[in-house]
Amino acid sequence: MSGLWDSWLRERAALRAERGTERFDPVLRLGGRGAATRDALDLASNDYLGLSRDDRVVAAAHDALDRYGASATASRLVTGTLPVHRDLEAALCRLTGHPSALAFSTGYAANLGVLTALSGRGSEILLDAHAHASLHDAARMSRVAHATFAHNDPSDLDRELGARPGRRVVVAVESIYSVLGDAAPLPALLEVCRRHDALLVVDEAHGIGVAGEGRGLVHELGLVGADDLVVTLTLSKALGSQGGAVLGSTTVRNHLVNTARPFIFDTGLAPAAAAAAAAAADVVLDDPSLAATVRANARVIATVCGIAQAAGAVQSLPMPSPDAAVAACLDLRAQGVLVGCFRPPSVPDGVSRLRVTARADLTGDDLLQAARLVARAARAHAERGDDEAVEGPRAGDAPSPVRGLPTVAAVEGAQDPASSSPLTQIPPHDTDG
Numbered sequence: 001m002s003g004l005w006d007s008w009l010r011e012r013a014a015l016r017a018e019r020g021t022e023r024f025d026p027v028l029r030l031g032g033r034g035a036a037t038r039d040a041l042d043l044a045s046n047d048y049l050g051l052s053r054d055d056r057v058v059a060a061a062h063d064a065l066d067r068y069g070a071s072a073t074a075s076r077l078v079t080g081t082l083p084v085h086r087d088l089e090a091a092l093c094r095l096t097g098h099p100s101a102l103a104f105s106t107g108y109a110a111n112l113g114v115l116t117a118l119s120g121r122g123s124e125i126l127l128d129a130h131a132h133a134s135l136h137d138a139a140r141m142s143r144v145a146h147a148t149f150a151h152n153d154p155s156d157l158d159r160e161l162g163a164r165p166g167r168r169v170v171v172a173v174e175s176i177y178s179v180l181g182d183a184a185p186l187p188a189l190l191e192v193c194r195r196h197d198a199l200l201v202v203d204e205a206h207g208i209g210v211a212g213e214g215r216g217l218v219h220e221l222g223l224v225g226a227d228d229l230v231v232t233l234t235l236s237k238a239l240g241s242q243g244g245a246v247l248g249s250t251t252v253r254n255h256l257v258n259t260a261r262p263f264i265f266d267t268g269l270a271p272a273a274a275a276a277a278a279a280a281a282d283v284v285l286d287d288p289s290l291a292a293t294v295r296a297n298a299r300v301i302a303t304v305c306g307i308a309q310a311a312g313a314v315q316s317l318p319m320p321s322p323d324a325a326v327a328a329c330l331d332l333r334a335q336g337v338l339v340g341c342f343r344p345p346s347v348p349d350g351v352s353r354l355r356v357t358a359r360a361d362l363t364g365d366d367l368l369q370a371a372r373l374v375a376r377a378a379r380a381h382a383e384r385g386d387d388e389a390v391e392g393p394r395a396g397d398a399p400s401p402v403r404g405l406p407t408v409a410a411v412e413g414a415q416d417p418a419s420s421s422p423l424t425q426i427p428p429h430d431t432d433g
């Protein structure tokens with residue numbers, strides 16, 4: 001590498017180190033299913049319903065691998081559309097109630113596809129200020145004027161739309177926001193959009209599988225079928241797979257097939273991922289108790305941690321500083337509990353938080369013990385106010401393993417070798433050794 005590039009890369013790395021914003025991608029989950037799992041106390045992932053390891057979902061993926069091989073082998077418009085993509089799109093329509101679905105290779109690509117394809121010359125995009133990075137990136141990629149309106153504020157949206165008379169405006173929001181965990185006032189937002197002839201795009205990444213008996217918040221609120229509303233999904237959270245989708249009218253689907261570059265110029269979703277997501281969608285539809293369980297588990301976490309329950313699976317515990325949040329995360333990891341960490345610049349309001357994900361497949365004592373450990377670690381590091389509680393790397397959502405961390409007091413029984421709790425089976429997740 002030339003001196004120019006080497007010195008630039010070193011400079012950027014030094015700046016990240018100085019600001020404490022370095023990110024790492026440590027291996028924290030070692031695999032294994034069922035009783036042998038070592039990931040039983042993973043409260044950091046997005047596998048809200050535990051479907052990524054569900055027998056029916058895994059079997060469907062195996063079957064698709066046997067039938068179609070490992071890859072779609074081409075973009076969807078060439079030879080990459082397989083029966084399994086049609087099956088997936090039909091399953092997503094059954095689950096959400098929308099007439100039409102188009103699968104993308106990720107939820108990120110679905111958001112890029114929908115906003116770029118629905119905007120275009122003479123249009124503008126308005127985003128909720130807390131909208132996911134993929135929606136912001138989509139707005140940039142659309143190369144049209146874009147702006148934000150105040151989070152979950154229909155009056156501000158009304159003002160912003162009123163300032164754009166005669167414009168064709170796409171408004172993009174999430175149904176449930178992952179950081180603050182609040183739900184969008186979708187009926188009020190849709191009503192405002194209608195008055196201004198705007199199109200509302202709702203990202204149900206955190207709503208599907210959790211709200212509306214698993215069918216999403218749009219379904220729960222009776223908004224399915226509106227032709228001025230388009231929904232996007234990720235298949236990689238509650239549906240336990242990988243991929244994304246856009247749901248809406250057949251007209252919108254046809255438009256995307258013809259104009260959405262992240263659909264046209266991208267290899268089709270891998271068959272195993274498509275089949276797994278289709279099976280997961282059917283499981284969610286057939287068993288509304290899964291969504292009820294994840295919400296009940298979220299209530300346990302919120303209650304034990306003394307916070308208001310968020311609308312989705314992710315519960316957020318505010319921390320006084322990024323360092324305190326990272327220290328609490330690392331401390332919990334040393335005790336065998338994985339939680340995530342929200343820190344600036346990835347938080348819309350600048351408040352660092354522990355990100356604790358409820359899962360439908362983690363219940364009883366394990367859930368209670370894990371929630372107690374989280375509450376104690378959060379309290380201990382918040383009270384300590386230790387800006388430098390941990391030496392070593394500080395990461396974004398997933399701090400890197402650090403040896404020899406101090407631990408807060410363990411919950412009674414958590415260290416009991418006779419206990420069958422996974423808490424006693426999981427060593428500190430130190431992948432260095």
Ligand SMILES: Cc1ncc(COP(=O)(O)O)c(C=O)c1O
Nearest residue numbers: 106107108132134205234236243
């Ligand atoms: C709101 C939201 N939209 C889109 C995405 C992207 O989904 P995917 O991971 O499938 O690309 C995410 C993932 O974190 C998300 O939280």
